[in-house]
Amino acid sequence: MTRFIKTALLFTALTFARPNTTFAQATNKYKCMIQMTNYMGEGAYVVISLINSKNAYEKTLYVLGPDKKWYNSLKEWHKYQAKKKDNISAITGASVTGGDRSVNVIEIDKSKIDAGYKIRFESAVEDKAYHVKDLEIPLTTEALSAKSEGTGYIRYVRFSPN
Template sequence: MKSILKISLVGALLCLLSFQATAQSSKYKCMLQMSNYMGEGAYIVVSLINPKGEYEKTLYVMGDDKKWYNTLKEWHKFHSKKPTNISAKTGASVTGGDRSITTIEIEDSKINTGYKLRFETAVEDQKYHKADLEMPLTSAAIAEKAEGKGYIRYVRLSKIQ
């Protein structure tokens, strides 16, 4: 009888620990407005950057032709070292003046802890922007419109309830 009780308690404890270990995350609508530039559609990757300034996770890729991923130079180095299936996180490239609305998922534990979102952009035969837009992953920054420096005019995130 004691062994059944011990096994039950250990099982319940393991279930509780695994439930707590599951990262809670929130979905955000990401509205991206491009600047008016001439040329091909921009390939854009949205990455989670850790407090040390290193790539941690790919959140979304705008541009689904893999042959152009190497134009996103810094992200491509990261992705080549730790290849993951990103097919569920890809969409069409975005041309000058266009708007894109996507959904990204961010772990709640990353908010207000020194993480950033990086929007890296590349356009065929034009300048590459490693950090076209970087925003701190804070409650305040998420609530505001963030201005880009290159092909991106601005990005606005809004939490999906």
């Protein structure tokens, strides 16, 4: 019985001593609401990316658009994705059409907030213009609590803690 208790205590100590367990969450979850402009045409494919201080892609946060054959219309992100090969299966949803809105949950690493990063919204619609920077938001606590205006198919974006 003593050996069992020692093993159980060791297991418990190792479980709680490990860094990055579920007890020490390293990300914040945000609801990201995207309101689209009233354009005519097919649904927009939108990719939400984390951009570092050197203006380079660091991570794909979410993809609106389920059909991989159209990902090449998001030209700059597609170049990054072809090299990096992020697993995006869990962060992919439906495209969004003109005038509609989409609400998705994205995870952002806490260490990236207020550290010189940006969130880029890249958008494309079949047979229409491509917007590499439909919207770029500085990844700051202040910007995450504000309404941000898009310049292409996106009218505005709002974040709220999830």
